[in-house]
Amino acid sequence: MNTRSVPVNLDGNSHKYEVIVGHKVLNDCGEWAKSNLSEDSQKIIIISNEKVFGLYGKEVSESIKNSGLLVETHLIGDGEEYKSFDTLQNTLKVFGQNELKRSDAVIALGGGIVGDLAGFAASIYLRGISFLQIPTTLLAMIDSSVGGKTAVNSQFGKNLIGSFYQPKGVWIDIATLKTLEHREIVAGFCEAIKQGAIGSKELFDKTASFLRDYPINNFIYNFDNEGFLRDLTNLLASQIDFKAQIVMQDEKESSDREDSKSRKILNFGHTTAHALEKVTDYKHFKHGEAVGYGTLVAGEISKKLDICDGNSIKLLNDVVGLVGKLPETKNIEIDKILESFAYDKKAIGQSLQWILLESIGKPKILQSQFIPKSIIKESIIKVLKG
Ligand SMILES: NC(=O)c1ccc[n+]([C@@H]2O[C@H](COP(=O)([O-])OP(=O)(O)OC[C@H]3O[C@@H](n4cnc5c(N)ncnc54)[C@H](O)[C@@H]3O)[C@@H](O)[C@H]2O)c1
Numbered sequence: 001m002n003t004r005s006v007p008v009n010l011d012g013n014s015h016k017y018e019v020i021v022g023h024k025v026l027n028d029c030g031e032w033a034k035s036n037l038s039e040d041s042q043k044i045i046i047i048s049n050e051k052v053f054g055l056y057g058k059e060v061s062e063s064i065k066n067s068g069l070l071v072e073t074h075l076i077g078d079g080e081e082y083k084s085f086d087t088l089q090n091t092l093k094v095f096g097q098n099e100l101k102r103s104d105a106v107i108a109l110g111g112g113i114v115g116d117l118a119g120f121a122a123s124i125y126l127r128g129i130s131f132l133q134i135p136t137t138l139l140a141m142i143d144s145s146v147g148g149k150t151a152v153n154s155q156f157g158k159n160l161i162g163s164f165y166q167p168k169g170v171w172i173d174i175a176t177l178k179t180l181e182h183r184e185i186v187a188g189f190c191e192a193i194k195q196g197a198i199g200s201k202e203l204f205d206k207t208a209s210f211l212r213d214y215p216i217n218n219f220i221y222n223f224d225n226e227g228f229l230r231d232l233t234n235l236l237a238s239q240i241d242f243k244a245q246i247v248m249q250d251e252k253e254s255s256d257r258e259d260s261k262s263r264k265i266l267n268f269g270h271t272t273a274h275a276l277e278k279v280t281d282y283k284h285f286k287h288g289e290a291v292g293y294g295t296l297v298a299g300e301i302s303k304k305l306d307i308c309d310g311n312s313i314k315l316l317n318d319v320v321g322l323v324g325k326l327p328e329t330k331n332i333e334i335d336k337i338l339e340s341f342a343y344d345k346k347a348i349g350q351s352l353q354w355i356l357l358e359s360i361g362k363p364k365i366l367q368s369q370f371i372p373k374s375i376i377k378e379s380i381i382k383v384l385k386g
């Protein structure tokens, strides 16, 4: 099967890289890595976790060794709590112990947690060494591995300490999705629907058609179906291209931009999602599942404000429904969610912004103070309490 390549060109083409999507291509990653690094690169350190490395580490390491590079491995813990300063410090120590030089490189093999942490470590070690990504979750493939945001969590909040640091390349093998837990597939598709809703009607429809053609409950049983593999590859390439286009014209998320192409629009669904994650102590939802609810709340607010027609919002609801049942929300206190918005505002030191919809594919950024509190509250109640 053919691979697809999505180009990312930043800083007026001075920093270009490609995101390659294919099936069963993991054993070619060594040649790919070598071709994206400088001639004097000698060593690559793979950052992963035990689960992912247990599944794919051998194939990746052998492929890299066969390309003539030396390979070291550093495994971090599995879970959001390991995207921390402690893990960062330990990772940097391991880089030092392995005598990584400026010409050497880091590969992230795993989901968004591994990618965010490894990218941040690569960006500050010796003031920046080469970084490559092999994302293995759906969310990491279409979202976190593209765009160069790296981070760790801290006492100040999630993702607030980090850097913008672009990889030299991203290598995606969709075969790795076969081992992903069902809820992680659901979470990834919620982000895909989100990107469709703000990207274009075409991307939204493509995502919806995929979910209709290949019901999500059978996702992992489709990997011997050529049509499924082709459609999944194409869908991922379109999703990645959308994210890349946004990043290319607003790489660092300019704070003063409020137009419909600002990088901020990627936060569609995230105002409510972050609050939902926070009030449930990050234990009840996968991030993408919370985004599923968040897109519905943003849709409902857009409808109630009369900036978007009811049919578009009905369509959004129907397509989110295709991912199946999201975690129960009836025990979540609405007032706690509203309090969490107020806290967010204080923590970031600016007014809360909502990404809403004028239609499918047409986002609109609105400051919270222009939205009646009653509309926000009623929309949350409608979505979470039915
Ligand atoms: N940098 C960005 O722009 C950006 C964007 C979105 C999200 N993020 C960050 O990404 C993180 C979430 O990423 P995620 O959803 O990938 O979660 P994750 O990295 O925790 O991965 C989810 C789970 O799947 C497992 N896993 C990964 N690949 C697997 C595979 N192929 N088979 C079986 N199991 C596998 C992991 O071990 C983990 O238990 C969050 O920290 C979030 O803040 C960053």
Ligand SMILES: [Zn+2]
Residues within 6 Å of the ligand: 191, 270, 287, 288, 291
């Ligand atoms: Zn997200």
